Amino acid sequence: MAERGWLENWVNGIVQPLYEVAPWIVHLVPILWILILIVGSVLILIWAERKVSADIQSRVGPLHHGPYGLFQSIWDALKLLTKEDTIPKQADRLVFCVAPYIVFLPAILAYVVIPVGNGLIAADLNVGLWYLVAVGSIAVLGIIVAGWASNNKWSLLGGMRAAAQLITYEIPMFLSVVVIIMMAGTLSLDQIVRSQSGGSWSLAPPDAPFLNWNCFTLPGMIAAVLYLVAALAEVNRQPFDLPESESELVSGFNTEYSGMRFGIFFVAEFSNTALVSGIAATLFFGGWSSPIVSEGEGFWRIFGDGVLWYFVKITILIYCMMWVKWTLPRVRIDQMLQIAWKGLIPLALINIAIAVAHVAWVGA
Amino acid sequence: MAHVPPTRVSDNPIIAFFQYVWSAAYTTAKGLRVTGYNAMRRPRVTVCYPLEQLDISPRTRARHRLLTDEQGEPLCIACGQCQRTCPDHCVVVTRKKVTVTTPEGEEKQVNRPDTFTIDLARCMYCNLCAEACPVNCLHLTREFSYIEGDVRALTIDLDGLLRPEPLSEYELRQRETAQLAPGDGEEG
Numbered sequence: 417m418a419e420r421g422w423l424e425n426w427v428n429g430i431v432q433p434l435y436e437v438a439p440w441i442v443h444l445v446p447i448l449w450i451l452i453l454i455v456g457s458v459l460i461l462i463w464a465e466r467k468v469s470a471d472i473q474s475r476v477g478p479l480h481h482g483p484y485g486l487f488q489s490i491w492d493a494l495k496l497l498t499k500e501d502t503i504p505k506q507a508d509r510l511v512f513c514v515a516p517y518i519v520f521l522p523a524i525l526a527y528v529v530i531p532v533g534n535g536l537i538a539a540d541l542n543v544g545l546w547y548l549v550a551v552g553s554i555a556v557l558g559i560i561v562a563g564w565a566s567n568n569k570w571s572l573l574g575g576m577r578a579a580a581q582l583i584t585y586e587i588p589m590f591l592s593v594v595v596i597i598m599m600a601g602t603l604s605l606d607q608i609v610r611s612q613s614g615g616s617w618s619l620a621p622p623d624a625p626f627l628n629w630n631c632f633t634l635p636g637m638i639a640a641v642l643y644l645v646a647a648l649a650e651v652n653r654q655p656f657d658l659p660e661s662e663s664e665l666v667s668g669f670n671t672e673y674s675g676m677r678f679g680i681f682f683v684a685e686f687s688n689t690a691l692v693s694g695i696a697a698t699l700f701f702g703g704w705s706s707p708i709v710s711e712g713e714g715f716w717r718i719f720g721d722g723v724l725w726y727f728v729k730i731t732i733l734i735y736c737m738m739w740v741k742w743t744l745p746r747v748r749i750d751q752m753l754q755i756a757w758k759g760l761i762p763l764a765l766i767n768i769a770i771a772v773a774h775v776a777w778v779g780a
Numbered sequence: 781m782a783h784v785p786p787t788r789v790s791d792n793p794i795i796a797f798f799q800y801v802w803s804a805a806y807t808t809a810k811g812l813r814v815t816g817y818n819a820m821r822r823p824r825v826t827v828c829y830p831l832e833q834l835d836i837s838p839r840t841r842a843r844h845r846l847l848t849d850e851q852g853e854p855l856c857i858a859c860g861q862c863q864r865t866c867p868d869h870c871v872v873v874t875r876k877k878v879t880v881t882t883p884e885g886e887e888k889q890v891n892r893p894d895t896f897t898i899d900l901a902r903c904m905y906c907n908l909c910a911e912a913c914p915v916n917c918l919h920l921t922r923e924f925s926y927i928e929g930d931v932r933a934l935t936i937d938l939d940g941l942l943r944p945e946p947l948s949e950y951e952l953r954q955r956e957t958a959q960l961a962p963g964d965g966e967e968g
């Protein structure tokens with residue numbers, strides 16, 4: 417109670433007058449929330465990437481900045497900020513400068529519709545899933561444009577590869593998402609999560625609410641795998657990091673970038689990673705819904721539905737993505753296309769047929 | 781560029797497709813198992829070098845050392861063999877005469893190094909100088925870490941060569957052979 421009184425005082429004393437002067441201030445709250453989410457996840461992910469790669473290669477990883485090297489990413493950011501920011505002479509200056517932000521943009525835009533917790537959603541659009549797919553393809557535009565504007569053949573090749581990759585992997589990605597739309601019968605991400613959490617229409621026994629998740633149906637399971645493979649390609653992570661393959665294209669589309677502009681590309685990669693695993697968690701693994709107790713009493717309340725489970729799920733998914741990244745070598749460009757056109761897309765089409773049967777017999 | 785799965789591919793395109801999918805899933809899982817096993821592995825292969833250190837081989841050749849006798853006198857007779865042998869010309873020895881008292885009580889003049897410098901920056905640790913030494917008093921220790929801010933500081937002199945640390949077991953054995961060696965300052 418004491419806390420509530422303190423919070424009320426705070427709201428009445430500061431926020432209320434502010435709100436009267438500038439009513440648009442309420443719109444800052446979700447923006448702030450999204451920014452905190454992105455910056456926090458990126459800082460942790462850069463550190464995690466190093467630790468996971470170190471683990472897998474039996475190394476130790478960052479150690480000296482903070483406990484377990486946790487502050488390493490802050491030092492990285494400071495280093496990038498203080499570095500000289502060069503623009504090549506022949507580059508298209510305006511486009512060159514804007515490109516990193518275009519890559520970063522969809523991460524911010526997409527978080528608008530991701531339900532992080534029960535009711536913790538910046539805007540519950542009724543076409544949320546469509547919106548996600550639509551903004552998700554903006555990032556690649558930025559990569560193509562960065563490759564073009566750099567006036568460098570490596571960058572251009574990287575950009576071209578990104579274009580090929582986008583065209584190819586958007587299809588299986590969307591085809592696997594279609595399955596979820598069919599099963600949930602809605603495009604709103606909040607509704608999709610609710611249909612998976614142990615609600616009143618739950619088919620699952622009350623002590624195992626996780627059986628309600630989409631990934632525990634046959635089409636949902638296949639769709640989850642397809643989505644995760646396509647998502648790896650979508651965020652240009654290994655084994656699909658062809659746009660920036662270091663060993664062939666120097667650094668691909670970001671060869672000419674330095675300083676904080678390069679840093680933004682870096683941040684974009686990691687926030688997009690967090691984003692696609694967030695989407696995967698939302699669509700297939702029940703979002704913020706809890707796998708053990710949906711309501712919970714007393715102590716168990718903290719393990720009930722809520723923000724905790726969202727972060728647990730994306731942590732596991734991101735770990736898996738990193739695990740894959742440090743396991744598989746980069747595919748060739750022809751293999752990349754082959755995997756999508758000859759593997760994922762036929763599978764996704766078969767999966768839609770399975771989903772039709774599932775919806776018809778088991779019910780949505 | 782056809783994909784070659786480990787199993788035989790069927791002629792039926794539909795069965796071949798599923799074989800293809802299966803081999804992709806199977807090989808990926810196999811790879812993940814290997815890396816997953818490595819991620820669990822403790823202790824890790826890498827050690828945090830300056831904090832902890834692996835044992836280095838006893839035959840490591842690094843910084844030089846001149847052996848001394850029990851009284852702390854250098855055994856070197858300043859013959860200059862090491863200087864002559866060194867392929868990198870990084871050893872410079874100058875000679876002086878000193879008078880020593882033998883255990884029998886008679887005084888005797890012997891050659892001892894006046895200055896003795898080795899430029900570690902140019903040395904390639906080939907051990908030729910140590911092999912050339914007729915009294916076996918020069919040898920290469922295992923001490924490999926001597927970082928300097930200035931390359932000139934890597935030229936070590938007599939003080940740097942006569943290390944104060946006690947002799948290791950290997951160095952003690954080395955000294956036994958050194959005292960057995962012929963011609964210890966006898967040319968007077």
Ligand code: SF4
Nearest residue numbers: 866903904906907909
């Ligand atoms: S180890 Fe080889 S290079 Fe080094 S001082 Fe001796 S002879 Fe010269």
Ligand code: SF4
Nearest residue numbers: 856857859860862913
């Ligand atoms: S060869 Fe041996 S005895 Fe001769 S100068 Fe060199 S270290 Fe001294």
